[in-house]
Amino acid sequence: MGKTAFLIVDMQNDFCLPGAPFEVKGAMEVASNIRRALEACRQHKLPVVHVFRYYRPDGSDVEITRYDKFMQVGGALIEGTKGGEIVEELKPLAGEYLVCKRRWSAFFQTELDSLLKRLGVDQVVVTGVQTPNCIRGTVWDANSLDYEVIVLVDGTGANTTEVHEANLTDMKNIGVKLMTVDEFVKSLPNPPKDGFMERIRKDLEEKK
Numbered sequence: 001m002g003k004t005a006f007l008i009v010d011m012q013n014d015f016c017l018p019g020a021p022f023e024v025k026g027a028m029e030v031a032s033n034i035r036r037a038l039e040a041c042r043q044h045k046l047p048v049v050h051v052f053r054y055y056r057p058d059g060s061d062v063e064i065t066r067y068d069k070f071m072q073v074g075g076a077l078i079e080g081t082k083g084g085e086i087v088e089e090l091k092p093l094a095g096e097y098l099v100c101k102r103r104w105s106a107f108f109q110t111e112l113d114s115l116l117k118r119l120g121v122d123q124v125v126v127t128g129v130q131t132p133n134c135i136r137g138t139v140w141d142a143n144s145l146d147y148e149v150i151v152l153v154d155g156t157g158a159n160t161t162e163v164h165e166a167n168l169t170d171m172k173n174i175g176v177k178l179m180t181v182d183e184f185v186k187s188l189p190n191p192p193k194d195g196f197m198e199r200i201r202k203d204l205e206e207k208k
Helices: 027-043 067-072 112-119 131-144 161-173 181-187 196-206
Strands: 003-009 048-053 097-101 121-129 148-157 177-179
Touching: 003 027, 003 112, 003 131, 027 048, 027 121, 027 148, 027 181, 048 112, 097 112, 112 121, 121 131, 131 148, 131 161, 148 161, 148 181, 161 177, 177 181
Parallel strands: 003 048, 003 121, 048 097, 121 148, 148 177
Antiparallel strands: none
8 A cells, every 4th residue: 555645725825825826715714724733644644745837937938828817916926035934834854745836736737646656646635726727737637647646625716615515515526535624633653544446457468
């Protein structure tokens, strides 16, 4: 059985702080919940990956559908700025992994997949903001890449409860596990895993 890795997605000041250029409502409450799960993962030595996004100051690498907003707010999520930093509650520790992405999914044109495979990871726990965009994109790609996925329902968030809940339902319907932070923490050091790949490989071997 492989390892479980803990992913924190886009918990940066320009997404999370009240009044931030790309503020996700309630993100700081989500940060507090993630913090509890993060501390437990550190205690049990699960691999921790901080995923964040940086844009170039001129907007040349911003998504085409976000470019106008980026220019309107005078830029955001720029490397070296306070807004681009991970929120204080979730600052990475030495030895934790940092992955910079340029698009919604944490896997798209990043080293995340190769990093996780090198670490022997076959399950990811996804946290961060916001649920319909970067969380959903990351979860869909993780599923496509054959990772088992847990999403922490109170360790993720969106601008509205309705949008958050609708996207959680969609993820559950493709076989993603939904857990609260408390449920996840209590499950450590062995969070639930279905062992899909082991079963599939066994079935294929038996059919030969």
